[in-house]
Amino acid sequence: MLKLYWGFLIFLFVFVCHAQEKQVTVYWTEQPIVLDGMLTEPQWARAIPAKDFWQYFPTDSVLSKNNTEIKMLFDKKYLYVGIAVEAIGNDFIVPSLKRDFRARGNDNITLIFDTFNDGNNAFVFGTNSEGVQREAFLSGGGADNSDFNDSWDVKWENITKLYDDYYIAEMKIPLSNFKFREGETHWRFNSYRFDTQSNERSVWVNIPQNQSVISLAFAGDMIFERPLEKTRVPFAVIPYISGDIRKDYTLNQSDQSFSVGGDAKIPLGNSMNLDLTINPDFSQVEVDEQVVNLTRFEAFLPEKRQFFIDNADLFGGFGNTQANPFFSRRIGIAKNLDDENIENSIIAGARMSGKLTKNLRIGLLDIQTAEDRKNEIPTNNNAVIALQQKILDRSNIGFIFVNRQVTNDPDFLAEDETFNRVLGMDFNYLTKNNIWSGKAYLHKSFIPGDDGKSFSSGGFLGYNTRFWKFNFGSTYIGKDYQADLGFVTREDIFTIDPVATRIFYPVNSSINTHTIELRSNLTFSPDLDFLLTDGMVDLEYQIQFTNQTSIEMALNHTYTYLLEEFDPTRSDGLTLPAFTDYHYTKFDFTYRSDLRKTFSYSFRTDLGQFYNGEKYSLLGEAGLRIQPYFVASIKSSINYVTLPKPYATETILFIGPKFDITFTKNLFWSTYIQFNSLDEEFGLNSRLQWRFKPLSDLFVVYNDNYKTTPVSPGGRALTLKLTYWLNI
Structure with missing residues (x-):
């Protein structure tokens, strides 16, 4: 009976902690805080901490093993954050002193500030036990890691001090780094911590493991003791x-x-x-x-230039991965006469972005690029107008207009190349608890002489619960749809993409989760009476172990109908003829080791058929750290593609070692070597x-x-x- 009584009390405690909304008060201070990693100023004694972190890994139903407490103060200029991070020892992992470290395989604490309380965008600040800083801008509701942009940079200060079984971090963040409304008294807030010694990840507001640890659907409240004043942004x-x-x-x-x-x-x-x-x-x-690209389509590479980073999601979040109307990497890069990418100088540009009202974001961009007569590249004006209006709890409607316009009249330019425009509207749907998500969009491009098949539309609907995930997507791209400043994989397609996932959570096992996923993709050509040109069925089994290693296995069957001749070996050999089709099946196996180890690695092997032949691939990554000053890593792949005669057989090799030396937190040396046999x-x-x-x-x-x-x-x-x- 006593056991039943205590069990009921524990259940009641867990239920209450889950049910109540967490909040932390940010207290006003008249005296500025001196960063020393000690928290001895009397102002800190007044502040009540955010504490009682929940585990996120290896489970999400118990409190964290080691305490984390976050206190916050503010004045007219700064937000001060004092963090006490307990640990079982001082054997912290800090691979590098370089800014913007990755969270995995690193002892760190990260703070997420949703300053407009919209559950869509947030500012991220973090530090590790050595005081290395990182900051990022979070968009898209934090649905996955692609929403995390660590190329965003701002000025702020941070000091950490190590003790026997804990460390203290003190942050001084200018309020001008945040975007917020004057007079605001409330922000949404969450924090997550990676504790490598206890093999634990924890969060202040509990997040289910089926959701991303950066998800903005889960947050508590930051209550300011007095309204925020207008800040002087320098x-x-x-x-x-x-x-x-x-x-x-x-x-x-x-x-x-x-x-x-x-x-x-x-x-x-x-x-x-x-x-x-x-x-x-x-x-x-x-x-x-x-990237070793053996597909028939262009590979996507991320934007890294600082000018394009701030509010990048507002400009680049339209459409989907198959048809994005604006991809900033198109600006400053053009094709020469040999159809090779070369630099195209930017003369000047302007970019305005941010919140116009509480629920309305606006982005305006205008950039002029230079003429390169030698390569027959005209001077272009590149302009974008983007609007995003919040509706419902976390959803929004967006509008975009993209215009590329030649601003001179060169004699080498064809008439249909003088301008390209895209007009579009998107609806992004997120429920408050993130169980349902979705998107729908409709875009129209304009070029001289297009015949009307210049639309792109599509969307998806996703369902995400603890044990089941479902996603159904579809995309249409007309044969005349053209987005010169966007990223379009190909035209004249209609696709459907269903995905079903089942997640299992073993109890008292070395396996944390294991997952079965079935996904499919069918692509048709509307202009060819909806001829099936591509089909794929993929069955995957994934195992995530509690020691942070993982295994993935997949059986994949693909169908391809070639509309153009193609050489799968990329060897300039005899091409497979157009209007022929192929069925091929392969098996994939992937293993990832524990990133907490001094030496970590992963490898993937693909074995099976490839068009009318076979392909055997081995891809690997490895990393070695001598913390915190040296990290060596290498990525490599070998693809052996063999086709029946008279077609070619080719071995395609890529190797890319990288060496990072961080002499101090301000002096870095990075060397990257790449060899690609293609x-x-x-x-x-x-x-x-x-x-x-x-x-x-x-x-x-x-x-x-x-x-x-x-x-x-x-x-x-x-x-x-x-x-x-x-x-x-």
Whole structure:
């Protein structure tokens, strides 16, 4: 009877903790806080902490093993955060001192601030036990990791201090870094923590494991002791000077250049910002990872240029992965006469984005690119208008207009290339508890002489509960739909994409979860009487172990009807003829080791049929850390594609080692080497970065490129760039 009584009390406690809304009060302070990692000021004693974190992993139904307490204060200029993080020891994992670390395999605490209480967008600040900072902008409701943009950068301060079985972090975040309404007294807030020693991830407001740990559907309340005043957001000027020396060994030409330009950030109240750029230079941007693409379609690469990052979801969140009307990487890149991507200089640009009212976001962008007569590239004006109106609990309706317009009259330009426009509307649906999600969109493109089949439409509806997930999507892209500033995989398609997932949660097992997923994709050609051109059925089984290793197995059957000739080996051999079809089946196996280990790795193998032949693939990643100063990693793949004669057989190899050295929190050296046998090129990018002041950097970048058949130098460049962030 006594056991039953205590069991009932425990159940009641858990039920009450789940049911009540958590909140933390942010107290006003007249005296500024000095960051020392001690929390000894009397103001901290007054603050009542946010505490009682819940486990998210390995389970989500008990309180965290180790306490985490977060206190908050504020004054006219700053939000002060004091965090006490308990642990079972001081064997913390800190792979690197470099800013914007990844959370997995790292002891850290992260804070999420939903300043407009809309459950869609939030500001993220985090630190680890060594005081390394990271910040990010969260969009799309935090449905998955793609909504987490850590390229967003702002100035703020952080100090941590280690003790025997805990550490204390003190943050001083300018209120001007947040967007919020004057007079606001309430923000939504959550926090998550990675504790590698206890093999635990925890959250302040409980989040079910079937939901993302960054989901904005789950948050408590930050209550400010007095209304927030209008903040003075500083006017920022970010000039740069850059010089480089280049040599093209293929043409036996040397070149030197020197450029000056910069950006400006002009605040428009608490919620809007105007970004300006003149002659921007992106030579310091981290090099893209090469992708071995054996499909018939273009690969998507993420945007990394800082000018395009702020509120990037407002401009780039329209449509879907098959038909996105605006993809910022199109600006500043163009095709030369050999249909190769080359840099197309940006003359100047302006970008305004933010909240116009509590529920209305607005984005305006206008960028002018230069003429390149040698490569028959005209000067273009690239403009975007984006609006997003919140409706219901967490949903919104969006409107976008994209315009690319040639602003001169070159003699090499065809009439149908003078402009391209896209007009569209999206509806994004999220329920308060994130069980249902959905999207619907309709876009129309305009080019000179289009015949009307220039629409794109589609959407999906998703259902997500603890044990079951369902998703059904569909996309239509007309044969004349064209988005020059967007990302469109191909035209003249109608697709349906059903997915069903069942999740199991074993009790008292070394397995945390195991999942069975069945997904399918069917693609038809509307212009060919809805001929089936592509079909796929994929059955997957995934196991997530409590020690953070995982296994995935998949059986995949694919159907392809070629509308154009195609060489699956990419070897310039005999192509498979158009208007032929193929059925092929393969088996995939993936293993991922525990990222907490000094040496971690993953590998994937694909075995099976490929078009009219076979393909055997092995893809691997490995990482070694000597914390916190050195991380070495490598990505590699080998694809052996064999087709029956007279078609080709080819071995495609990619290898990409990377070395990161962090001498201090302000001095970093990164070297990335890539070899891709498809391109027959060997490339090296080495970048030294000295952050001599907050967000002010000196970069030294060395690039080297070699042709491999035969081995010969291709191009070499040394770039020196200085940027300085000045607040006025």
